[in-house]
Amino acid sequence: MPRPASHDRAKKNSKHARERELFYKYLTHKGLKRTKQRDVVLELFLSNDTHLTAEDIYQKLKHKHSDIGYSTVYRTLKLLKECDLAREVYFADGRMYFEHQFEQPHHDHMVCTQCGHTIEFFNATIEALQDRVAEENGFTPTRHTMVIFGLCRKCRDKGP
Numbered sequence: 001m002p003r004p005a006s007h008d009r010a011k012k013n014s015k016h017a018r019e020r021e022l023f024y025k026y027l028t029h030k031g032l033k034r035t036k037q038r039d040v041v042l043e044l045f046l047s048n049d050t051h052l053t054a055e056d057i058y059q060k061l062k063h064k065h066s067d068i069g070y071s072t073v074y075r076t077l078k079l080l081k082e083c084d085l086a087r088e089v090y091f092a093d094g095r096m097y098f099e100h101q102f103e104q105p106h107h108d109h110m111v112c113t114q115c116g117h118t119i120e121f122f123n124a125t126i127e128a129l130q131d132r133v134a135e136e137n138g139f140t141p142t143r144h145t146m147v148i149f150g151l152c153r154k155c156r157d158k159g160p
């Protein structure tokens with residue numbers, strides 16, 4: 001049974017509230033002030049579910065918020081990463097993307113090299129196999145990223 005959308009929205013709101021709280025606490029811990037600029041970057045990050053680079057975020061903000069420079073965006077994202085709200089992922093284009101980390105279960109990615117579309121997936125068998133391979137090499141894995149490159153369904157259907 002699909003849950004009503006309002007339920008999901010309420011869940012998301014309370015998650016965002018916890019993310020905000022964590023960020024403000026982290027700022028205090030670092031002796032940094034809560035500024036309007038940092039708040040704007042935080043809110044844009046929270047309201048986006050996709051993978052964004054610092055440049056993407058800067059481009060989205062620059063018209064409405066001319067007082068926010070690229071370096072503010074970048075530094076705020078770094079803070080989000082330091083307090084575990086965001087994580088960095090690298091795709092085929094070598095750019096650094098930020099995605100949600102807070103209460104986000106582990107997942108890996110498929111990236112279309114034609115249009116840049118990303119698919120998130122989780123496969124327990126692959127995860128277990130990775131652990132086994134590590135074990136066989138006397139290696140203790142602490143984290144990993146896996147990216148599979150190729151063509152998405154839409155680009156594949158378009159043909160060469």
Ligand SMILES: [Zn+2]
Nearest residue numbers: 107108127146
């Ligand atoms: Zn994985």
Ligand SMILES: [Zn+2]
Nearest residue numbers: 112115152155
């Ligand atoms: Zn594609």
Ligand SMILES: [Zn+2]
Nearest residue numbers: 099107109120
């Ligand atoms: Zn992702």
